Amino acid sequence: MENQVTAHEVAKLAGVSQSSVSRVFTKGASVSEKTREKVLKAAEQLGYRPNEYARSLIKRKSSLIGLVMKGVSNPYYPHAVKKFTSELKKLGYSVLLIDTDDVELQMQDIDALLSYHVAGVVIMDATASFQTAEMLRRFRIPAVLFNRVVPGTGLHSVSCENESAAREIARLLIARGCKSFTYVGGREGASTHIERLKGFTEELENHGFGCQVLPGDFTYGTGYRNGAEMIESGRLTDAVFAVTDLMAYGIYDAFRDRGVRVPEQVKLVGFDDIEMSSWSSYNLSTYAHPVDRMVALSIELLLDPEQSHAEGEVHYLTGEMRLRGTT
Amino acid sequence: MENQVTAHEVAKLAGVSQSSVSRVFTKGASVSEKTREKVLKAAEQLGYRPNEYARSLIKRKSSLIGLVMKGVSNPYYPHAVKKFTSELKKLGYSVLLIDTDDVELQMQDIDALLSYHVAGVVIMDATASFQTAEMLRRFRIPAVLFNRVVPGTGLHSVSCENESAAREIARLLIARGCKSFTYVGGREGASTHIERLKGFTEELENHGFGCQVLPGDFTYGTGYRNGAEMIESGRLTDAVFAVTDLMAYGIYDAFRDRGVRVPEQVKLVGFDDIEMSSWSSYNLSTYAHPVDRMVALSIELLLDPEQSHAEGEVHYLTGEMRLRGTT
DNA sequence: TTCAAAATTGCATACGTATGCAAATTCCTA
DNA sequence: TAGGAATTTGCATACGTATGCAATTTTGAA
Incomplete structure (x- = not known):
């Protein structure tokens, strides 16, 4: 220099x-x-x-967009990140990456976003949302929550039609002749979890069915444990809907290890359609996020001054069912 | 603003x-x-x-470090990225993310790195290496190739002891009683591929064994195709060493789909130890990268003026064998 | 060829911060 | 308490670029 x-x-x-x-x-x-x-x-x-x-x-104007994520829990995010960097580059923006789960560094992360006066922030991490959202509002930095909804923050959200997708999944499983159902969830409070749970159970109820609800945290390990426990406690159902593909893999593996066959004995559906779901070891039926459109909309909301300074709204986009071997 | x-x-x-x-x-x-x-x-x-x-x-000094990657081919990288952002933040640096495989944007990416006069660049993407390396040298920007070696660029490399690790894997498989061997490789020219191939075949030769070498590209799909072809062409061996875990999964799944049992009929070893390898569906024996130490060393090389302006050297770090169910 | 309109150019200044230097203040010792 | 050393402070300037304004050049029509 x-x-x-x-x-x-x-x-x-x-x-x-x-x-x-x-x-x-x-x-x-x-x-x-x-x-x-x-x-x-x-x-x-x-x-x-x-x-x-x-x-x-x-120019009193930054060409940086902050991308806030936390760790690498779900392989779903790297795809979105790549899409963001590519699309933003085309518009002349570069990406400032914030990616840590070290709480002590969180304040420093916010400082960085403010010091660079980023033109906008994409938040892919739910836990940072509250603290960060407050700061972003105070400094009037346009922000979009990606794949999450946090009520009361006043921020824009771009998300997938979780609820109606979950209804579609419920109807699919019913059509396949299933009579008993399990939902394996994500972290409590997470909007994806809440919305998918709501859609799934309500639609089942509409058709006169109940649903066993098991707690989760979006990880493979917890999926596995839930799958194992279902078998060992004799509470196995005809169908299982997991809040994410990642959890579905865990459940699937627990079944496989114990001789329970999918889809013959149990039908299994995930959510996200990450790459692994098309691998032959899982070949998982799942609901695909409209990632590209979600990214495009996020960017539009961030960079359009009309939108970015308006009160935050939730934008739900429709994805697509992917029927594979587990149903 | x-x-x-x-x-x-x-x-x-x-x-x-x-x-x-x-x-x-x-x-x-x-x-x-x-x-x-x-x-x-x-x-x-x-x-x-x-x-x-x-x-x-x-101050005529940037507080940004460029992180150059390409796509999300291997889940191994997100872990490294996270480690980088955390450690750099502690030192007061932020991360400028370059993540695309759109060739047309590559020049823009380089422009961004230069416009921000980044204090250093970490390159995790082999294909960008040549063009980018030239620019980086010209503008005297410290750079480190992460997990790759590109001779002649004069850049520092931080890598894993690929060759000796591959030798260790060869000895392990011999000790397990294997008599015939296959190596499934990565993209031609990739240093990880070359070094692992060399170590593996040389060590086998030392013990009087040959080795079937199959071409690959680091992807699951190609792993699968190789696995399938081995069986269909009757060239199945006692042991298979895949250049990465990701390819090993593909091979494993091809075997499984065709009734070939691992490890009874074939022993299988991967490389990287990404999270999935410990999942019960694969439970893959593999060699774990010393990611944390690799990241720490990379940062040291970047930020130490003595080191960063010296002629680039290759630094090999030792990882650790992880024995699991496939051997 | 002439002259007004349009396009291009250079000058000067501003963006917000860090820092050398000199002035002002505080501290310490006798 | 005096007075010199040490510390702290403010002033002024520089970093490299964008842009309003006025001066200059180019263009086009008569």
């Missing part, structure tokens, strides 16, 4: 003023074709890049 | 000069306890955060 090439040096070499150099690199500014060529040639020769710090400072 | 609170406003409220405010937020600067308190109080009241753009500009 000490040997930084500046617009002044480019200007000198090109025989123009610093302003002209700046205008060449500022879209929407007017420069003659002749100077543009001279400047670009000199710039290439020197390896000039506009200094983003000076630029953001003078 | 338009309603940015500046050091001047804090200074006015606290009744001191802007310089004093700056000194309170600059570590190593000398301020009296009295002014510090006044300033901190005023700062909190106004919600002041030093503007990182102005700061980086005047």
